Amino acid sequence: MNFLAHLFLAGSPAAPAYADELVGQFIADSVPGRQLERYPAAVQAGIRAHRAIDAFTDQHPVVRRGTARLRLAGLGKYAGVVSDVFMDHFLARSFTSFSAESLPDFSQRVYALLETRLPEFPAPVQRFFPYMVQHNWLLHYAETAGIGRALQGLSRRASPGSGMDTATGELNQHYADYAADFREFFPQLQAYAAGLA
Numbered sequence: 001m002n003f004l005a006h007l008f009l010a011g012s013p014a015a016p017a018y019a020d021e022l023v024g025q026f027i028a029d030s031v032p033g034r035q036l037e038r039y040p041a042a043v044q045a046g047i048r049a050h051r052a053i054d055a056f057t058d059q060h061p062v063v064r065r066g067t068a069r070l071r072l073a074g075l076g077k078y079a080g081v082v083s084d085v086f087m088d089h090f091l092a093r094s095f096t097s098f099s100a101e102s103l104p105d106f107s108q109r110v111y112a113l114l115e116t117r118l119p120e121f122p123a124p125v126q127r128f129f130p131y132m133v134q135h136n137w138l139l140h141y142a143e144t145a146g147i148g149r150a151l152q153g154l155s156r157r158a159s160p161g162s163g164m165d166t167a168t169g170e171l172n173q174h175y176a177d178y179a180a181d182f183r184e185f186f187p188q189l190q191a192y193a194a195g196l197a
Contacts (some may be wrong), residue, residue: 002088002150004138005186006050007110008099009193021046022110023117030122043120049196056192057084062185066178073170074163081158082167085141085150089171090182092142098190107138144168 006025011018024039024046031039036047057063063083070079095103111133118126132138140146148168155164171178 002084004088004091004141006053007138008091008106009053009190010046017042017045019113019117021049022113023120025050026114027121027125030124049193052196053189053193057189060185060188062181066181069174069177070170075167076163078158078162078164081154082151082164085147086171086178087182087186088141089144089147090179091186092138103142104139107136110138144171147171
C-alpha cells in the first residue's frame with residue numbers, strides 16, 4: 001500500500017493514540033529496522049502496523065495476481081511498488097465507499113495533523129512532505145495523471161529502465177482488471193488492519 005491507504009488505515013480520529021498511529025504509518029518506510037525504538041511507543045505501534053499491512057498485502061493472492069500481470073508488462077522487481085500506487089488510485093477513486101469523510105476533507109485534515117509533527121519525521125520525509133502538501137498528492141491519486149506523476153517521481157529513485165515512468169499505460173490498458181483486484185482485496189485489508197488495533 002502507498003501513502004493514502006496507510007494513512008486511511010491508521011484508525012479512527014477519535015482514538016486516543018490516533019495522531020501517533022498516523023505518524024507511524026506515514027514515516028514507516030523511512031525508519032529502517034530497529035530505529036523504530038527511537039520513537040514513542042504509540043508511534044512505534046503505527047510503524048509496526050504499517051509493516052504488518054505491507055506483509056499482508058505482499059502475500060495476498062489477489063495482489064500477487066496483479067503483480068504477476070505487472071511483471072509480464074516489464075515492471076520486474078518494481079511490480080510491487082507500482083501495484084501499491086495503483087491501489088491508492090482505486091482507493092482515491094472510491095473513497096466515499098469506504099469513508100463518510102470526503103477525500104478532499106480527509107486529505108486536508110491529515111496534512112494539517114502531520115504538519116504539527118514535522119520535526120519528528122526522518123529527514124527524507126521532512127524534505128518531501130511540503131511538496132506532498134503543495135501538490136496535494138492524496139487528492140490527485142484519484143486521477144491517472146496524478147498516479148503518473150507519482151510513478152515518475154519514484155522512477156527517478158529507481159534503477160534506469162525501471163518502467164515505472166510509463167506504468168500508467170499498463171493501468172489504462174488493463175484498468176478493469178486492476179479495479180477488480182482492488183475491489184476484491186481492499187475490504188480484506190481493512191478487516192486485517194482493524195484487527196491490528
